[in-house]
Structures are given as C-alpha cells and as structure tokens.
C-alpha cells in the first residue's frame with residue numbers, strides 16, 4: 347500500500363507548522379505556541395515550529411508530527427487528502443515552478459492552455475473512476491499518480507489564467 351509520495355515530501359520540506367497552523371485557524375503567540383486543538387487547555391502548549399520540516403508538538407497532550415499530520419487531525423482528512431489540501435492551498439507543485447518553459451508566442455500558449463484544460467477534465471474523470479470504493483480500500487499507484495498530476499495541471503492552469511488565458515472555470 348502506498349502511503350507516501352514525492353508530493354508529500356515536498357509539502358513537508360516546504361512548509362512550517364506555524365504557517366500551516368495559522369492558515370487553518372490556530373493562533374500562535376510570539377514564541378510559536380498555540381492553544382492545542384486536541385486537548386482542552388487555557389495556556390498554549392502546542393509548539394508550532396517556524397522551521398519548515400520540523401512539524402508541531404504539544405507539550406500538554408503529546409500530540410505531534412508533520413504539517414501533514416497537523417492538517418489530517420485539524421481537518422479530519424485522510425493522508426492523501428491532507429497532502430492535496432496543503433499542496434493546493436500553498437501552491438506547491440514540485441519541479442514545475444523552476445521548470446517553466448521559455449516564453450512562447452501567445453498563440454502557442456493558448457494551445458497549451460486548451461490542452462491542459464482537456465487533460466484536467468480527463469484527470470477528473472480518471473481520479474473519480476480509480477478512487478477506492480471505501481476509505482478502507484487500498485490506494486492504487488494509478489490513483490495516486492493521477493491525483494499528483496491533477497494538482498500540477500490545476501496549478502498550471504491557474505497560473506495561466508492569472509496571466510489572462512482562458513476564462514475562470516465554473517463548477
């Protein structure tokens with residue numbers, strides 16, 4: 347069973363628990379301590395580390411882990427969904443930022459935009475078709491790969507829309 351991915355590693359390396367915690371509703375004091383959402387307390391005892399990759403640790407109840415663990419528990423999401431949420435919310439698409447192609451003509455890039463939209467549409471269908479029937483079923487590599495690609499394609503499309511290509515997609 348595949349429970350890790352390159353994307354998960356990139357998310358963990360790129361984000362600090364403080365950035366992530368504050369994005370999802372925790373408030374850290376100047377020392378980086380927040381009220382722990384996992385046990386009742388009056389004094390903040392959950393350390394949200396500033397350094398990316400260090401994660402969080404609650405000195406009250408012992409809860410701790412990576413930024414992915416944090417989002418899994420705060421938002422009650424399975425591992426893959428927590429990774430997807432972080433990658434989407436923080437725009438993490440490994441390799442794609444530095445590997446941008448050289449500027450092309452506008453017309454050629456419009457063609458790329460159309461192709462990306464078509465690929466995303468196909469990926470949406472693929473992800474739905476490959477999804478485990480129940481939360482207890484195994485995740486197939488094909489499903490994980492399709493979701494990784496989905497995040498990348500979606501980010502590419504959003505980037506191009508920010509440059510003025512296409513129209514915002516409607517639900």
Ligand SMILES: [Zn+2]
Nearest residue numbers: 382385404407
């Ligand atoms: Zn705690």
